[in-house]
Amino acid sequence: MSQSEADIAYANADFIPDAAAYPPRWEERAREWREVEHAVGRAQLNMPYGEGARQRFDLFYPAGRPEGLMVFVHGGYWRRFDNKLWSHFAAGAQAAGWAVAMPSYTLAPEARIAEITQEVRRAVEAAAARVAGPIVLTGHSAGGHLVARMLCPDVGLDPAVAARLKRVVPISPLADLVPLMETAMNADLRIDAAEAEAESPIRHSPLPCPVTVWVGAEERPAFLDQARWLTEAWEGAELRIDPGRHHFDVIDGLADDASPLMKAVLGG
Template sequence: MSLDLAYNNADFIPDGASYPDRWIEEARAWREREAAVGRARLNVAYGTGERQKLDLYLPPGKPEGLVVFIHGGYWMRFHRDVWSHFSEGLTAHGWAVAMPSYTLAPEARISEITRETARAVETAAALVRGPIRLTGHSAGGHLVARLACGGGELAQEVRDRIVRVVPISPVSDLRPLCDLTMNGTLQLDADEAEAESPVLHLAPDVPVTVWVGAEERPAFLDQARWLAGAWGVEHRIDAGRHHFDVIDGLREPDSPLVTAILA
C-alpha cells in the first residue's frame, strides 16, 4: 500500500466527501445563534496575518476556564468557521472554547504554524481566566501535542495554566509525511519533520489522553499508538468511529470525549 493511500481518509469513509459541507452549515447555524445571544466573540486577532484570528465561544455564566480546539486538514485546508458547533458540548459544562484559524501550507511551514497556534493560545488565555485544556483533531491533534511538549513555543505563564491535553487522531510522527505527495505543499524536510514530531519530544508534565477512532485508517491508529507509547499516557480507542465522526462527541455534553477533555 502506498503511503499516499495510507493517509487518505475521505475515500475510505462512506459518503466522506459530504462531511465538510455538512460541517460548514451546522457551524454557521451554531455561530449565528451564539452570536445572537452574546456568547460569541468572533474574529479576535492574535497576529497581523489574514488567517491569524480566533473565535471565542462563551458559556452562559462565568467560564470555568478555557479549552482551545485546533482544527485539522493536514495543515493545508479548512478554517475556524467549519468547526464552530464543536464547541457545544464544552460550553454546556461552563467552559469557554477558543477556535483559531492559522496560515495554511504552503504559505507557512509546519514549524511556523506551530508558532502561530502558540500565539493564538496565548491570546485566548488573556481573554479567559483559569485553567487551560488543549484539544485538536488530526493536524490539530499534532499541533496541541507539539505545543504541550515544550520547546519554548508557549509563554511559561500560559504553559503553567495547562491542566490537560487531548490530541484527537493526531499525526504525531511527521517523518513518514516526507514521502507523501502532499509534501510538495508541506515542504517538510528531514530536520523539520524530526523537530516537529511530538513522539520525539519528552512528554508534557500534565495528563494527556490520546484519542482515536477504532475505524480509522491503520496509519492513524499507528500514529495515536506511537504517541501514547512514547509518552506513556492514556490511549482511548473510540468504538465505531472513523476519522471524520470521531469528533462528533464534542457536540454532546455527556459524551466520553467531552468527559475525557474535562477530566
C-alpha cells in the same frame, strides 16, 4: 513505503462512506451555531492574535462565568479548512460551563509546519489572556499534532499559560511526520528530515500535563499507529480507541457535554 503506498495509508476520505458530505454539513451547522451564539452575546468572532489574514480566533462563552478555557485546533493536513467549519463543536464544552477558543492559522504551502506551530502557540496565549482558569487543549488530525506540540518545551509556550494546562487531548493526531515525507501532499508541506525531527511530538519529552490520545477504531491503520506511537513515546499518556468511529465522525462527541470524549477533554 513508496509514495503511492504512503498516499493510500494517509487517505481518509477514500475510505469513509459519503465523505464529501461532511465538510459542507460541518460548515452549515457551524454557521448556524455562530449566528445564534453571536445573537445572544456568547460569541466574540474574528479576534486577532497576529498580523496575518488567518491569524484570528473565535471565542464562545457558556451561559455563566467560565469554568476555564478549551482550545480546539482544526485539522486538514495543515493545508485545508479554517476555524469556521467547527463552531458547533464548541457546544459540549459550553454546556459544561467552559469557554471555547477556535483559531485559524496560515495554511501550507504559504506556511511551513514549524511556522504554523508558532501561530497556534500565539493563539493559545491570546485566548488564555481573555479567559481565566484552567486550560484544556484538543485538536483533530493535524490539529492533534499542533496541540501535542504545545507540550513540547521547544515551542516556548508562555510559562504562565503552561502552568494553567489541565489536560491535552490530541484526537487522531499526527505524531511522527517522517511517513508524510513520502506522500504527494509533501509538495505543499515541504517536510524535510530536519523539520520531521523537530516537529514530531514523539521526538520530544512533554511538559508535565495529563494527556489522553483519542482515536477512532475504524480509522486508517496509519492513524491508529500514530496514536499508539504518541502514547508509547509520552510516559503516562492514555490511549482511548473510540468504538465505531472513523476519522471524520471521531470528533462528534465534542458537541455533547455528556459524551466520553468530552469527559476525557474536560477531565470529568
